Amino acid sequence: MRRPAACRGPARLGPVLGAAGGAFQRCGQASVGSAEDDFGEGPAVVVQLALHQxxxxxxxxxxxxxxxxxPMPGWESDKQLHSNYISAKPDSxxxxxxxxxxxxxxxxxLLRLSTEVVTHPYWQSLSGPDLVDARMVLQHAHESVEDEAA
Incomplete structure (x- = not known):
């Protein structure tokens, strides 16, 4: 079984991602081109979660x-009309x-993961409202993982 490319992502993200890193743990369970590609626990969801993370x-x-x-010098703007706010930045x-x-x-x-999500073969099987609905489900896939982790 070949692991999805998202599973081969940067290892340094593990500690940063915390509980949300569970998508990477499921990588070994999903195979590319399987029936799971319809966003159950399949590679498309794993890639989308990796993108969010x-x-x-x-x-x-x-x-x-x-x-x-x-390197840039800092600045301070003039006081704006009808406001007391003065915008400023320190030297960088x-x-x-x-x-x-x-x-x-x-x-x-981010570019690699975005490209993988957008060019996933699953999108070719949908059109019209079904495509929009499926994309919205995938966009919010991370929310169900966060709910499970809580």
Whole structure:
């Protein structure tokens, strides 16, 4: 049995994903091209869950980064009419080489997973409202996993 590509995702995401990482544990149970492709516990769901989890890990990582990828001076705007808010940013040292590499790795993984979901053969078997309904079910597949984990 060949493992879906999502199961071969970055191992470093395991600790970041916590309980939601259960999708990766089920990878060994699903085979590509099986009858499970209709989104039961099949590879399409595993890939979609991996996409959600990778995006969440990327967003969490991005909160630790400087506001600018390149070194930039800070700034402070003028007070706006009818408001007391003054927008400001401190100096940004830019990303380190390691941070740039990590962001690139996350973006490549997100692109790969997105492409795998969008080009999954299952979508060819549907059209019209059925396609929209099936896509919405897949979009919310992570919610049932979160409910089970709670």
């Amino acid at each position: 990778t995006r969440a890990a990327y967003e969490q990582y991005a909160t630790t980064l400087p506001w600018s990828a390149e 040292p830019g990303y380190t080489e390691e941070q740039t590499a990590e962001v690139a790795q996350f973006q490549a993984e």
